[in-house]
Each structure stands twice: as C-alpha cells, then as structure tokens.
Amino acid sequence: xxxxxxxxxxxxxxxxxxxxxxxxxxxxxxxxxxxxxxxxxxxxxxxxxxxxxxxxxxxxxxxxxx
Amino acid sequence: xxxxxxxxxxxxxxxxxxxxxxxxxxxxxxxxxxxxxxxxxxxxxxxxxxxxxxxxxxxxxxxxxxxxxxxxxxxxxxxxxxxxxxxxxxxxxxxxxxxxxxxxxxxxxxxxxxxxxxxxxxxxxxxxxxxxxxxxxxxxxxxxxxxxxxxxxxxxxxxxxxxxxxxxxxxxxxxxxxxxxxxxxxxxxxxxxxxxxxxxxxxxxxxxxxxxxxxxxxxxxxxxxxxxxxxxxxxxxxxxxxxxxxxxxxxxxxxxxxxxxxxxxxxxxxxxxxxxxxxxxxxxxxxxxxxxxxxxxxxxxxxxxxxxxxxxxxxxxxxxxxxxxxxxxxxxxxxxxxxxxxxxxxxxxxxxxxxxxxxxxxxxxxxxxxxxxxxxxxxxxxxxxxxxxxxxxxxxxxxxxxxxxxxxxxxxxxxxxxxxxxxxxxxxxxxxxxxxxxxxxxxxxxxxxxxxxxxxxxxxxxxxxxxxxxxxxxxxxxxxxxxxxxxxxxxxxxxxxxxxxxxxxxxxxxxxxxxxxxxxxxxxxxxxxxxxxxxxxxxxxxxxxxxxxxxxxxxxxxxxxxxxxxxxxxxxxxxxxxxxxxxxxxxxxxxxxxxxxxxxxxxxxxxxxxxxxxxxxxxxxxxxxxxxxxxxxxxxxxxxxxxxxxxxxxxxxxxxxxxxxxxxxxxxxxxxxxxxxxxxxxxxxxxxxxxxxxxxxxxxxxxxxxxxxxxxxxxxxxxxxxxxxxxxxxxxxxxxxxxxxxxxxxxxxxxxxxxxxxxxxxxxxxxxxxxxx
Numbered sequence: 001x002x003x004x005x006x007x008x009x010x011x012x013x014x015x016x017x018x019x020x021x022x023x024x025x026x027x028x029x030x031x032x033x034x035x036x037x038x039x040x041x042x043x044x045x046x047x048x049x050x051x052x053x054x055x056x057x058x059x060x061x062x063x064x065x066x
Numbered sequence: 067x068x069x070x071x072x073x074x075x076x077x078x079x080x081x082x083x084x085x086x087x088x089x090x091x092x093x094x095x096x097x098x099x100x101x102x103x104x105x106x107x108x109x110x111x112x113x114x115x116x117x118x119x120x121x122x123x124x125x126x127x128x129x130x131x132x133x134x135x136x137x138x139x140x141x142x143x144x145x146x147x148x149x150x151x152x153x154x155x156x157x158x159x160x161x162x163x164x165x166x167x168x169x170x171x172x173x174x175x176x177x178x179x180x181x182x183x184x185x186x187x188x189x190x191x192x193x194x195x196x197x198x199x200x201x202x203x204x205x206x207x208x209x210x211x212x213x214x215x216x217x218x219x220x221x222x223x224x225x226x227x228x229x230x231x232x233x234x235x236x237x238x239x240x241x242x243x244x245x246x247x248x249x250x251x252x253x254x255x256x257x258x259x260x261x262x263x264x265x266x267x268x269x270x271x272x273x274x275x276x277x278x279x280x281x282x283x284x285x286x287x288x289x290x291x292x293x294x295x296x297x298x299x300x301x302x303x304x305x306x307x308x309x310x311x312x313x314x315x316x317x318x319x320x321x322x323x324x325x326x327x328x329x330x331x332x333x334x335x336x337x338x339x340x341x342x343x344x345x346x347x348x349x350x351x352x353x354x355x356x357x358x359x360x361x362x363x364x365x366x367x368x369x370x371x372x373x374x375x376x377x378x379x380x381x382x383x384x385x386x387x388x389x390x391x392x393x394x395x396x397x398x399x400x401x402x403x404x405x406x407x408x409x410x411x412x413x414x415x416x417x418x419x420x421x422x423x424x425x426x427x428x429x430x431x432x433x434x435x436x437x438x439x440x441x442x443x444x445x446x447x448x449x450x451x452x453x454x455x456x457x458x459x460x461x462x463x464x465x466x467x468x469x470x471x472x473x474x475x476x477x478x479x480x481x482x483x484x485x486x487x488x489x490x491x492x493x494x495x496x497x498x499x500x501x502x503x504x505x506x507x508x509x510x511x512x513x514x515x516x517x518x519x520x521x522x523x524x525x526x527x528x529x530x531x532x533x534x535x536x537x538x539x540x541x542x543x544x545x546x547x548x549x550x551x552x553x554x555x556x557x558x559x560x561x562x563x564x565x566x567x568x569x570x571x572x573x574x575x576x577x578x579x580x581x582x583x584x585x586x587x588x589x590x591x592x593x594x595x596x597x598x599x600x601x602x603x604x605x606x607x608x609x610x611x612x613x614x615x616x617x618x619x620x621x622x623x624x625x626x627x628x629x630x631x632x633x634x635x636x637x638x639x640x641x642x643x644x645x646x647x648x649x650x651x652x653x654x655x656x657x658x659x660x661x662x663x664x665x666x667x668x669x670x671x672x673x674x675x676x677x678x679x680x681x682x683x684x685x686x687x688x689x690x691x692x693x694x695x696x697x698x699x700x701x702x703x704x705x706x707x708x709x710x711x712x713x714x715x716x717x718x719x720x721x722x723x724x725x726x727x728x729x730x731x732x733x734x735x736x737x738x739x740x741x742x743x744x745x746x747x748x749x750x751x752x753x754x755x756x757x758x759x760x761x762x763x764x765x766x767x768x769x770x771x772x773x774x775x776x777x778x779x780x781x782x783x784x785x786x787x788x789x790x791x792x793x794x795x796x797x798x799x800x801x802x803x804x805x806x807x808x809x810x811x812x813x814x815x816x817x818x819x820x821x822x823x824x825x826x827x828x829x830x831x832x833x834x835x836x837x838x839x
Contacts, residue, residue: 004220008227012200019196026188036137039114 089337090154093170100148101131107171107316108135108142108161116166123164127156139312141171170338177315180308187301190239194294197235198287201228202789205287209786212282225277225284232270232286239293240266242300258438258483261445265474266292272471288475288788295796296483303487303507306494313503325357326350328401342407350400353556355392360402362387367398370558372524373727374708375660378616378635392708392727397557397581432508433757434486437764441482449473452779465781473778476788477771481795485763488803493756496807500748501739502721509735511760512719513753515700519648519746520691520717522705523659523669528635529741530706530725532559534566535617535632544629546570548622551584551595559620560584562633563595591625603628616665637669644743645673651750654699658687660709687713704746706730721746756806763799770795 030037095103108120117135120142124133129150135142142161146152154170161168204224211221240263247259269289276284325339328347339357342348347363350356355373368380373392380396383389389402453470457463487507494504504510521527537545549567552560554576564570576586583596594600598607601621610630611619617632648655657678659666666680679690691713694701703710703717706726714720714733722734731737738745774791777783783791 004223011203012227012231015196015200019192022192022196023189026185026192031185031188033136033138036117036135039137040117042114043118 089335089341090170093154093172093338094152102146102152104144104152104154104157105171106142106144106157106161106168108140109167109169109316110165111135111137111140119164120161120166123160124157127153127160129153130157140316142168171316177308177311180304180311184301184304184308187242187297187304190242191294191297191301193235194239194290194297197231197239198290198294200231201287201290204228205284205786205789208284218280221282222277222280225273225286228284228286229274229277232273232290235290236266236270236293239290239297243293243296256439256442257435261438261442261474261477262292262296262483264446265289265477268471269475272468276468283784285471285475285788288792291789292475292792295793299484299487302491306491306504307507309498339407342404344404344407346404346407348402348404350389350395350402351556352395352397352399353558353561355394356389356402357391357407358402358404359391359406360389360404362389363401363403365398365400367400368396370394370396372635372661372707373530378524378661378665390708394558396559432486433511433760433764434483437482437485445474445477448477448775448779455779456781469779469781472781472783472788473775476774476778476783476791481767481770481792481799482764484796484799485767485803486760488800489756489759489763489806492803492806493752493759497736497745497749497752500752501742501745502749502752503737503739505735505737509719510753510756512700512735513702513750514757516702516718516750517652518654518656518694518699518701520656520658520694520701520703520705520713521675522703522707522710523657523666524635524661525706525725526704526710526723527641527657527669527673527743528637530723531565531635532562532618532633533636534562535634535636537566540622540629540631541627544622544624544627545631547588547593547624548595548620548629548631550588551576551586551593551622554578554586555584555595559618559633560595563620563631588624592623593625594621594623596621598630601628603630606630616668637672638741638743640742640744642673644747645675647747648750649674651747653750656690656694658682658690658703658705658713660684660687660707684709684712688716691717702750721749752806755808759803759806763802766799766802767795770798 025031090104093104097103110116111120114137117137120135121133124130124142124144129147129152130144131147132145133142144154144157158168204227208216208221208224243259243262243266246257247263250257250260266289269285269292273284273286273289324336325342326334326349327337327342328349329335334349342358346358348358348360350367352367356369362383362385364385366382366384369383369389370378370380371390371393372378373394374390383400388405389400391406449470452473453466456466456469461469490507490510493510497504540548545567548563549570550573552563553570553572554560555578573586573588576584578584579596579600582600583594585592585594585596587593598604598619598621601623603621603623606628607619607621607630610632611617614632614634617634620631620633622629622631645655654677655673655675657666657670657673657675659669659678659680660682661680663680666678670676670678679686682690687710691701691703695718700718703714703720704722705714705720706723708727708729710722711727711730711733714722714730720734721736721738722730724731724737724739726734726737736749738749770791774783777787
C-alpha cells in the first residue's frame, strides 16, 4: 500500500490547486459579469492589430465590413 | 365638481432657459493613485456588439484610461487618467450619440453588502465542494475496502485524512448556517439552520470519536456534502434577489431626478437631487418634477400632485406655499427653499404610517421557517427516542449514540432546506420573463394566499402620463395643428398632445402667452392652442366639461375652426381584461383612490369594479385594508403613489409599477415593468404554482423522511446509505422545482416586445437555463 504515500498527496494537491484557482478567479472578479464573458469571447477586437492595412475589411475573409 | 379648464400652457422664464452647467462630482470616486472613477447605468444594451461599441467609443475620448462595461448588470465603469480632468458630461454625450441613454450611478450600501455576501457564499461553496469531492474520494475507497480487504491501518489513515479536510472546511463553509442558527437561538426561535448546524456538528464530532476508536464508519462525507448542497441552494436564492436589486438600482439611477440648484453667486447648476441639502435654493420649471420638499420663495405655479396624493386636479401654489418632492409643475416657474431632501422627503403622516405598517408586516413567518418549527423538535425527539429505545433494548451506549446520530444525519433537512429556495429561484426567473421583479423571497408564499386585490387608480390602473383620449372626434387638420403647436411647449398636457401625433413637425416663431397658451401663424392663418378662453370657444368647452368631468380640456383654433381636446389619464390598455381575469379566478377586486369621486366613478364603472372608495387619505386606505384583513381576506395592494406607500407596506403583499415613486417601490414586494397590467395576473398565476410546488417539495421531503427514519432507527443506515439518500432527495426536489418554469408561460407570451427592456427578458430566460444546467 506504499503507493498511497504519493497517490493521496497527489490527489489532494490537485484538488487544492483547483480550489486555489477558483478562489483566485473569484477574487479577480471573473464572476462579476458572467454573461459579458460569454459574449466577449466572440468579439474580434484583437484582430485589429493583425490587419492594420485595411481596417475597413474583415480580417479573415478580406470582404468589406458591413 | 369643478370642470378642469386649465390655464395653458407654461412659459419658462427666458433666463432659466439658458444652458445650465452640470455637476456630477457627487458620483466621482478617486482611488489612492489619483485616478478618478465613475459608474454609469446604461439603457439600451441588447446585444454583444454593444459592448465593443460602448467601450471603444468611450476609450476614444481624451483622458479616459479605461472603460469597462458589465454586460450582466448594464453598468459602465469609466476610469480617467490621473492627470486628466474627469469629464462625465462628455461620456454621456458620446453615449447619447451612439444611441444609448446613460445615467451616473452610485451603488447603494445595501447592494454593496449584497455583493460581499454573494462572494462569501461562493467562496464557502468552493471550499465545501473541494472538501466534499476529496472526502468522497477517500470514503468510496473505504466503502469498497470494507467489503473487500482494506487493512484497519489504511482505513484509519483515510479517516484521519478525511477529518483533516472536513474539520477546517466545515468550520469555514458552515459559517453562514452557524451564524444564522445562533441569531435564531438568541432570539429564542428556531429556523431551518438550527437542525442543520446541530446535524453537521454532531456528525463531525461522532466521526472524530469513531476515528479515534478505529471504527469502520465515519460520517465526514455526509456532513460536508450536506453543507455543499445547502450552500448551492442558498447561493442560488441569493443570486435571484441580487439580480432584482441590481435591476432596481439601475432603474433608480435612470429615474434619478436632477435638481437645478441656485448657487450663492446666482449661477444655476444642475446637480443630482441627492446633492441638494436642506436650505439650498432650487429652481423649478414647467414640466419638471420637484426633486425635494420646499417652500416657495417666489413665483406661482399649478402643481400636479397625483404621484403624492393621487389627486389629479392641479393645485395652485404661490409664495410661502409648500411643494412636495414628486409633484409635477404644470406651468410657471418656482424658486424653492429646500426643507427636506433625499430620503426625508415624504410627508410626516406617510412616514408615521409607514413605520407602523412595516412592523406589522414583520410578523409574517415564512413557509420554510414554519416547517422548521414543526420539523426540528420532531427530529430531535425521534433521535432521542431512538437513543433511549436502543439503550432499553440492551444496546451499548456507543451503539445507541451511533444510531441516534444516524437518525439526525439522515433527517438533516437537506431536501427540506432546498424545497422552498429552489422553487423561488426558478419561479423568479419565470416572473422576470413576464416582466415582474421580485423584491423579497417570501413574496410567492404571500401572493398565493390572497383572495382580494386592491388597486390604486392614478398611475396603476391608468397610465402614469396623461394622454389624448378622443382623437376620432377632432378634425384631423386641427389635431395636426395642435400637435405642431404643442411641440413648442413644455407643459405636461402639451406633451400628451404632441405624443398623440408623433410625425408632427415643429413650427417656427411660436409665441407663448403666459398662463393662456401658444399661438403661431400657419400659411397666413392664425393658430392657437391653449385654454378654451384663449381660443374663444368657452361654450364648446363648458358643454364638454359636463360630459367628461374627469378630463382636462385644451382648446385648439385654426382660423375659424375650433375644437376641444380631452386629455385624461387613460386606462392601461389591458386593464379591463386583467380585472376580468382576476374576477374569473375568484378574486375580489376593489379600488382605493386618493382622487375625487368624479374621477374615480367612471373608471370603476368602466372596469366593473363594484367596491370602490374615493378621496382616501393614506390612513383611510390602511383602514380599509385592515377591515378587509379583519374579515379574513388576504389583500394584494397594487399602487404607485407616495400616498400608497403605507398601504403597500400594510397589505398582506404588494405590487407596484416601475413608474412608481421611489419610496413606494421600496415598500412593494415586487415591481412590474411596462405599460400593461398583465404582469399582475401573471404574478398571481406563477405564485400559485410556486406555492403548489413548494408544498409538493416539502411533501417529498417528508416522504423521504418517512422511509429513511425507520431505517435509521432500526440501525440499518451506513454512511453510504445516508450519502445516497441525501443526494437523491436533493436532486428530486430540485428537479421538481424546475417545473415552475412553465408557470409564467401565459404571462410571458402576453408581454409585448416593448413592455420589458429586452435585456431583462433575455436574462430572465437565461437565468432559468442556468438553474437547469
């Protein structure tokens, strides 16, 4: 049963890691705007830098923006 | 009854019409590094693209370091560079240009406390979840080991590890329950948290005892899982009320009145009403609502106090007269010295009645607490009997104690504690889709108990703003002229005329005649809008006034043609249908109004309400409610005026439209949105169904106990059985609660798209979805 000596601490520390991650995300305000986070992921404002030449065109397809 | 032939329209003093400086310093907050920050409530956000549009638009303004929109609460936070001079007015301007209306916003203290509590609950939930999962990992190993070949040393090791996780976790995550139980015990009462606390503490201490004695079973997993389930229920319940509060906070900001304060140097500055202090001088112009209570220093005006007293006939005030916050200035300009501002602005009488009424309301005991009062003693007696019984039957003390604890754990009101909040959360989501925001958790229970509905008239059965009522009787060209002339005036009646004809184009060179009306020349023909005397058709007006005593009359003249317009507070479009629906449902409908008999009678007749009272003072309304209560009726009061606030507080349960005065809205158990009355009926339907489900859930919990308790008393309950039974019952109760989603179906479809802000409905729908997930 000596396998327990490292399996149990490993399991516990993984769980603890999850808890710490949760508490950190809570503290950093990630639960303040749950619905905003869901729609912000779709916004493409990070593409502006990659297509500086034609900001009036869609960065992916090259078509003019609506 | 006097005919209401009003002087019309108002004239604003030319000096006061000059642009006024805006002062938002009240809302600015500076952090230690010198950065200024300000929050806005934004109206008109309905899609994800709005986020980018608003944030980018604001960040493009000079001096702004960051703009962050909270999509859930529709609030925008703007941070300015430390060196830059904050310019909130420019932000508002930029937002207005992009098509959003925004208002400076300050979270009130209650909301801050609420947010902190929610975060604490979530932290507790995280800790309990972590502990429950890890202890389960160890427990499952022990359970399977017990039937195979686990060595006693390994089992002890696992139990000690479980204790190491469970004890600190329970000490932290159990705080909300421990504190609430302690409060209840100090007040010498019992609530649901007392048996919870007792069960958790006993389970933990017995488990430690068992572990010390190398026993086969420990209950650490049950104790922590119990906390986890209960915390989940409590967090959901809290989230529901927090959402309503955020919504109400935004609405309060959107409705926040600003005041035109006269500075000592004579300048006029627009400040939020909250910044006005007693003693300040305030300028009031036609068409504005008084932001504070005050004494008139100069000027005369006709003041509409329908929001304050329910009386629709304007009252004339002059120098030395008193103007109450919430009164609408019909015409003239007033200079007031503030006597009371902010929360002190309601009438003494109302305040006194309100205090009395609110204490009476506090006697109501929630369904869940009533269940707890029955339940807790019963559980504890059963456990005690089991202990004594087994001792008499010859079991050892150790065995008997173990069985008694098993009884306590298995009866621990997991399902019972979830039974009510789970339904409340789901039903609140359903109601939100129907346009009703719930203020307090036990609203559903109380709504389901009523058999009488008392309506206020002004602003509740009728729309809050007056409107033109007989457009068909007036020749179309005259109506068009009236609307064009009306655009030039700020008088509330003029606004109603202009609203009836939205495509009207404004006229140039309109001349205002103080206290009489407006006139202009259209294609060489003189046109007038105003009092019947001003338009020279008094005979017509007198005849009409007799036929329609409840309307305000305005005359219009174009050349030789002349007509009289009737303006009254029109009934909400579905008022008759909703009243009929309520009556069909077996409810008694009564009407309590502060307005004149002549104004109330036609409304009562039109709606078929037989029992109605007019000219009611706030105290009279309470007296009627109390007499109904004494006859054994549960009364739902629906009202909006400041004069209704005490009766809302004293009724069994209360609703108010979103357009109601702040004081009144704060007293209401729920607030409904939109121009229609349908949400009132929807609220009642959903509440009935919710109560049905709550009772069903409590029954499920009781049946579960009826099966589980004999097993526990007989000594058959191992920790494995306890854990399975507890989660099983919790899940059944939660699933049953989800059926409350269907209740508002009818109300939901009755809502038209304009009635509720799109965001409210969409979010309501999504909230329901999240609960289901």
